[in-house]
Amino acid sequence: MAGKPKLHYFNGRGRMECIRWLLAxxxxxxxxxxxxxxxxxxxxxxxxxxxxxxxxxxxxxxxxLVQTRAILNYVATKYNLYGKDMKERALIDMYSEGVADxxxxxxxxxxxPPDQKDAKIAQIKETTTNRYLPAFEKVLKSHGQDYLVGNxxxxxxxxxxxxxxxxxxxxxxxxxxxxxxxxxxxxxxxxPAVKKFLQPGSQRKPPMDEKNLEEAKRIFRIK
Amino acid sequence: MAGKPKLHYFDARGRMEAIRWLLAxxxxxxxxxxxxxxxxxxxxxxxxxxxxxxxxxxxxLVQTRAILNYIATKYDLYGKDMKERALTDMYTEGVADxxxxxxxxxxxPPDQKNAKLTLIRERTTNRYLPACEKVLKSHGQDHMVGNxxxxxxxxxxxxxxxxxxxxxxxxxxxxxxxxxxxxxxxxPAVKKFLQPGSQRKPLGTEKTxxxxxxxxxF
Numbered sequence: 001m002a003g004k005p006k007l008h009y010f011n012g013r014g015r016m017e018c019i020r021w022l023l024a025x026x027x028x029x030x031x032x033x034x035x036x037x038x039x040x041x042x043x044x045x046x047x048x049x050x051x052x053x054x055x056x057x058x059x060x061x062x063x064x065l066v067q068t069r070a071i072l073n074y075v076a077t078k079y080n081l082y083g084k085d086m087k088e089r090a091l092i093d094m095y096s097e098g099v100a101d102x103x104x105x106x107x108x109x110x111x112x113p114p115d116q117k118d119a120k121i122a123q124i125k126e127t128t129t130n131r132y133l134p135a136f137e138k139v140l141k142s143h144g145q146d147y148l149v150g151n152x153x154x155x156x157x158x159x160x161x162x163x164x165x166x167x168x169x170x171x172x173x174x175x176x177x178x179x180x181x182x183x184x185x186x187x188x189x190x191x192p193a194v195k196k197f198l199q200p201g202s203q204r205k206p207p208m209d210e211k212n213l214e215e216a217k218r219i220f221r222i223k
Numbered sequence: 224m225a226g227k228p229k230l231h232y233f234d235a236r237g238r239m240e241a242i243r244w245l246l247a248x249x250x251x252x253x254x255x256x257x258x259x260x261x262x263x264x265x266x267x268x269x270x271x272x273x274x275x276x277x278x279x280x281x282x283x284l285v286q287t288r289a290i291l292n293y294i295a296t297k298y299d300l301y302g303k304d305m306k307e308r309a310l311t312d313m314y315t316e317g318v319a320d321x322x323x324x325x326x327x328x329x330x331x332p333p334d335q336k337n338a339k340l341t342l343i344r345e346r347t348t349n350r351y352l353p354a355c356e357k358v359l360k361s362h363g364q365d366h367m368v369g370n371x372x373x374x375x376x377x378x379x380x381x382x383x384x385x386x387x388x389x390x391x392x393x394x395x396x397x398x399x400x401x402x403x404x405x406x407x408x409x410x411p412a413v414k415k416f417l418q419p420g421s422q423r424k425p426l427g428t429e430k431t432x433x434x435x436x437x438x439x440x441f
Contacts, residue, residue: 093286
């Protein structure tokens, strides 16, 4: 009997947040088991739950899945957010991977040594403005449809909109010259399931602060 | 009319080699347009100005995973259903994590190289190879997923060749992985690809790194 998917991670965005977004956007309720001490992670490792000794881990449909992309692709397929055929899937993958490249840069920013941080932020702003956002704006412009692929909501739209929220957190002015992206952000944000997820009290996690970073370092034993 | 897939990259393994392996293992002939300068990169006509780029079935695809997933789906190397696809993805991603460490080793500053190499050896021996050996042991079948060749097997065997290049003793205690490597290497299409004169690329040298720095400006 399939219960709700169960997400194992620490209480922060990290590599689990895009999975939370996708499940939420698909209207799927999920449970979270928060790792709070290094010993909690040790236990997951020793009981064989983690194929590569790492989280995210999602228990879903009788499987213990690790690796963010494996989890995302399964969720997307199950809830029909992966296009209608293999060519649409290829486009969705291409766009999702582009989003992930920029997303990773932003995600890893808190781990950046303080003396390198300003340079890193400048690099992120530059690549956001000159490479990534123009590319996605161009895709939307090319077909004039409401969604990136196949005139239908897919994981590509959800990952991109999540990213746009993070870009806005870095610097709201970065979105200024991208009307179609702003339109997509509004449209997806207004979908009932996403709207609910965006409200306070949902399972959406806030930006990483000093305390959250210290917690992550402690749990994952990062120096 | 679909011609052969056309691969755009420079003359090295880099991020394109996994794609070459997969196409070759699927028995698909492909053409290569080799970039030689940063101007060649600028001349790519794509909304994401990057490589790897593969022209296939009327599409110009970038992003390694997008390309690999399309090829795997097209040539039936992606499992029979979504659960098998999930396992295939999970194994592939683990392989990619170790593969990435090995790929980026040449770019490591000289004073950090030994530490990096030690980490790679440790992860290989204590994390990645045991995990994959365990999968094969758990079902006793000849392939990682669904008793049938999939992209997971091909990516893993490619990785095992790189692990062996780094240090052949690393494979010592993994009999099932060695068995998989032999079995997959003996498939006619893979055997052909492993022979001299194929499109398989050799281990990078100082010269390869210099060329990469020049073309990709880093």
